Amino acid sequence: MRDERSAGSLSAFHLDSVRPLIEVIREFGSISRSDLIERTGLSRAVVGHRVADLVERGLVASGNLGESTGGRAPRLLRFRAEAGHLLVADLGATGAEVALTDLAGRVLAQRSEKEDLDVAAGPETILGRIREIFEELQQEHGDAIGPLWGIGIGVPGPVEFTTGRVISPPIMPGWNQFPIREFFGGYGVPVWVDNDANVMALGETRAGCARGHDSVIFIKIGTGIGAGLIMNRRIHRGADGCAGDVGHIQVTADPNVVCRCGNIGCVEALAGGAGIARSAEQAAGDGRSAMLKGILAERGVLTAADVGWCAAHGDQASVELVTNAARLVGGVLATLVNVLNPSMIVIGGGVSHVGDPFLAAIRETLYGRSFPLATRALAIQPSTLGDTCGVIGLAAMVADQLFSREILGEWLPRGRPSAVAV
């Protein structure tokens, strides 16, 4: 199955030689030729030649007039984000956000599959459904969106980024080593796979509350707990793709706290959504909370959101559950701050919505336990992009892989194309 839009009449387009130009034009939005020459260190002739190439392929256009520096005002060059599109899917434990974006990563259409995609159904089923949604999104948009340039998939588990394979994911049975990249091979465009917290961190850094920050920690507190790390403006993935797997930092030696990873005392087992729900069921059962007991009797199950609701409505046991969980998360964040000294922490994931007392208790513990110098300019904020965060981050990651140069060619991850067929 080859997407028709990706099989245009142009031959393979050599990206390496134009990456430095595109990168600068993307970063500045609009830029004059003189500034482009200065910023890239390329000669006037080379810039002229390559800009002509980019204009011919539709990636760059002449835009508005810039400021005159004496003579005639220069015509600015701009990146034509509308010259093509990207397809991205951010998979969660039980649902997915799927989007079609332009080449600047702006979301043109988004589809939320909140509950119908249980990741445990296995890769063939889930990715097959994602491919159907991709095709629906493309059909809705027709030919107005230009050719497909790349695909990005976010998953809730560790990823070997160079091969696009999920490695030993604790909550994705059947996915270990599954060739996700090859699954979408029919599109004839490059496919990148990344961890969900990583792309959320990138999303907030590019388009959300962490914009302009070089060092950012995004902590996702949902059913599980994980973090995405932006260091020196890049995603830090680590040697095995499991950097930021902070849910399994040990916070208690209590042998009764067994984590789904098999270890004892992980922060996720106590302060993740499932952990909070478990503690709430205990509080309902042993009579500490009549409110929780009532909900449990009515619905047969309790969630972290129920605990947040009860805490907001004056239930003392729920306030304690929320505060205890937040203190554990705050302690882990204090360690992260001492180690990484970020300028911004963004808190996302379902549990982050349980209410202000949760964030307040996180902040209190974090400030109390961090090195003062590391917190003198630290900002802590809830995620601003919500359900769009992951797909925005995925599109930014794919666009970076397509259009950013790295410092040296050999640093390019394996599997990154030096040319694409468009």
Place this chain on the structure above:
Amino acid sequence: MRDERSAGSLSAFHLDSVRPLIEVIREFGSISRSDLIERTGLSRAVVGHRVADLVERGLVASGNLGESTGGRAPRLLRFRAEAGHLLVADLGATGAEVALTDLAGRVLAQRSEKEDLDVAAGPETILGRIREIFEELQQEHGDAIGPLWGIGIGVPGPVEFTTGRVISPPIMPGWNQFPIREFFGGYGVPVWVDNDANVMALGETRAGCARGHDSVIFIKIGTGIGAGLIMNRRIHRGADGCAGDVGHIQVTADPNVVCRCGNIGCVEALAGGAGIARSAEQAAGDGRSAMLKGILAERGVLTAADVGWCAAHGDQASVELVTNAARLVGGVLATLVNVLNPSMIVIGGGVSHVGDPFLAAIRETLYGRSFPLATRALAIQPSTLGDTCGVIGLAAMVADQLFSREILGEWLPRGRPSAVAV
């Protein structure tokens, strides 16, 4: 005071335009013009023009013949590291390592000041002495070394890298905000200041046991404990220059463990050299170790090295002290591994020499407490460069700042020169 070698006859040399070329030539050692054109994405004419400029200024020379690809074998270009020199000084709490290196960071001469430089004497005294040693090293070498290109200073405290100032250093009284860069202004070359653990991490990554690794943690266990982090091949300094300040991670709630930073229960207070010595004095005092008691009676003081010696000679109490300290360090490293997923941990600093049981206990705790995926390919090794590690790292840092391009011009740290007078 202006160094004569830095006031050559050439006018300011615009580095920005040649950085991409120098960077590739430095990385490859020797490279043909065709490969240089391919690697930089620059045109043949631009490469020819700029290489001629670099040859004229002595930074690049024609070297050996490369491999023929059919026609005449190409003459390879090589970076002339001997075209100039760098001066670097790595300050410790009580001593300093000072070196003169070539532009590739190879140490041409090194001076160890083991005990005569107590950092508490204040910046004017210490840096004045460093300047004297710089001049002695230059005089010994005469004019054979070419002009001075840059200066690097390593300090045992947090550094604001963009200004070169030390920020609230706990063990450097009188140094807060001292303008180190301006102190060396008379040399007329750029000056960079960095944290000692950061440059040690870079030293091992470029020239020691961590060569080829992208993500490296260097942990320095001396009087205090600190770490240097290499992420994606770069030093991660953090927003306030205190990334890697892991000595102040809390490992016990015991209120009797007071750290010099003022907080309670820091790992440094128990497992740093001073902490081990304090525990040893207790063990000598309460009769747990006759061996330590004997040394204390003879010398009036105990050090971590004494504990290591006693442990190696069968003293059970000393073995316990070493093992306990190592387990605490191992626990902190396990957290770092879960967060950062490095491929290499290098252990350095005076306390790392107390013996094999220390490293064995660190390893045991680290593997027991880390996420299995994060340790499947993790290497852990003692520092191989020893006393040269800091100065090698400093020279590499200065050479990087001079000759590496960043992804975009605006990402250059403030204070990095776009031109230098040579």
